[in-house]
Amino acid sequence: MAKYPEIQGGGSLILAWQARGKHILMVGGGEVAAGRIVHALNADANVTVVCPRSGLNDEVSFRISRNQVTYIDRTFEPRDLDGADMVLCAIDDPAASTRVWQLCKERRIPANIADVPSECDFYFGSVHRDGPLQIMVSTNGNGPKLASLVRKKIAETLPSNMGAAIQNVGVLRKKLREVAPHAEEGPKRMKWMSGVCESWSLEDLVQMSEQDMDGLLTHYKAGDIPTLEQVR
Numbered sequence: 001m002a003k004y005p006e007i008q009g010g011g012s013l014i015l016a017w018q019a020r021g022k023h024i025l026m027v028g029g030g031e032v033a034a035g036r037i038v039h040a041l042n043a044d045a046n047v048t049v050v051c052p053r054s055g056l057n058d059e060v061s062f063r064i065s066r067n068q069v070t071y072i073d074r075t076f077e078p079r080d081l082d083g084a085d086m087v088l089c090a091i092d093d094p095a096a097s098t099r100v101w102q103l104c105k106e107r108r109i110p111a112n113i114a115d116v117p118s119e120c121d122f123y124f125g126s127v128h129r130d131g132p133l134q135i136m137v138s139t140n141g142n143g144p145k146l147a148s149l150v151r152k153k154i155a156e157t158l159p160s161n162m163g164a165a166i167q168n169v170g171v172l173r174k175k176l177r178e179v180a181p182h183a184e185e186g187p188k189r190m191k192w193m194s195g196v197c198e199s200w201s202l203e204d205l206v207q208m209s210e211q212d213m214d215g216l217l218t219h220y221k222a223g224d225i226p227t228l229e230q231v232r
């Protein structure tokens with residue numbers, strides 16, 4: 001038996017792309033575009049939509065009217081790619097979308113052409129979101145509808161307070177960094193933090209106030225992990 005993970009090729013490299021402040025160009029303003037725009041805005045990207053006004057769906061019109069996106073009222077032109085860090089295309093014109101893809105490849109801009117898996121640097125997936133928690137399901141192009149069903153099944157099994165617990169842990173980790181700022185403390189810090197996550201219940205983590213966190217952190221130096229009750 002090999003002691004290292006077996007390689008299973010044929011998958012995707014699943015990452016959490018940091019799109020904050022980056023420029024995402026959305027070509028098209030229909031139903032599929034509306035969903036893509038939500039994903040991009042949830043990642044704090046600067047989104048520009050290029051699409052003739054007559055083709056906009058209600059949701060995309062709403063985003064434009066609220067200035068949530070920058071809007072260009074016409075069909076795509078190559079100069080729209082200037083300054084784009086990523087391009088998403090969801091239009092009902094296969095020849096035009098292949099042209100968008102080719103131009104993106106010439107300029108090495110990562111792109112997703114909805115409906116054309118062979119013209120995608122990355123695929124979208126079905127996403128569950130609860131505060132800082134995001135879970136993406138991909139079937140690697142095999143069954144998008146099934147991705148959606150699997151995502152719903154996973155979400156059903158999660159406690160409703162999962163996102164809140166993670167948010168609180170985020171605050172605790174920041175505070176721990178202040179108490180133990182030095183790089184050489186890394187291993188101790190990580191072991192203690194893992195210990196808290198393992199021994200406290202989700203309910204404890206949700207209930208934990210800033211005062212509880214400060215109390216808990218006074219135990220870090222000695223390396224012990226009291227219960228929430230003991231902290232209080």
Ligand SMILES: C[C@@]1(CC(=O)O)c2cc3[nH]c(cc4nc(cc5[nH]c(cc(n2)[C@H]1CCC(=O)O)[C@@](C)(CC(=O)O)[C@@H]5CCC(=O)O)C(CC(=O)O)=C4CCC(=O)O)c(CCC(=O)O)c3CC(=O)O
Pocket residue numbers: 035036112113114115116117120122123124125126127137138139140141142143144145146147148151
């Ligand atoms: C490869 C990929 C590229 C990409 O678009 O990024 C792609 C490609 C294609 N989708 C097609 C059809 C449908 N897509 C959906 C829905 C979603 N599609 C999404 C992603 C992806 N779709 C990427 C792979 C993801 C993966 O494999 O896991 C989701 C997960 C995310 C999102 O779009 O944001 C979102 C669900 C979100 C949610 O509900 O949570 C539905 C169902 C519905 O609309 O309700 C249908 C009809 C039913 C069906 O076909 O299953 C067709 C046309 C096939 C044809 O003509 O027959 C192609 C082209 C092809 O397959 O050749």
Ligand SMILES: NC(=O)C1=CN([C@@H]2O[C@H](COP(=O)(O)OP(=O)(O)OC[C@H]3O[C@@H](n4cnc5c(N)ncnc54)[C@H](O)[C@@H]3O)[C@@H](O)[C@H]2O)C=CC1
Pocket residue numbers: 027028029030031032033050051052054055056057074075076090091092093096114115116144
């Ligand atoms: N997740 C996926 O991959 C899915 C992909 N699709 C495909 O995605 C594409 C878009 O679907 P929908 O949003 O439902 O279509 P839609 O008809 O609602 O929207 C198409 C939009 O593209 C615009 N458009 C057309 N040519 C343009 C150009 N040259 N420049 C800028 N905008 C242009 C139209 O004005 C319209 O706003 C279709 O090819 C569809 O088959 C559909 C369902 C799921």
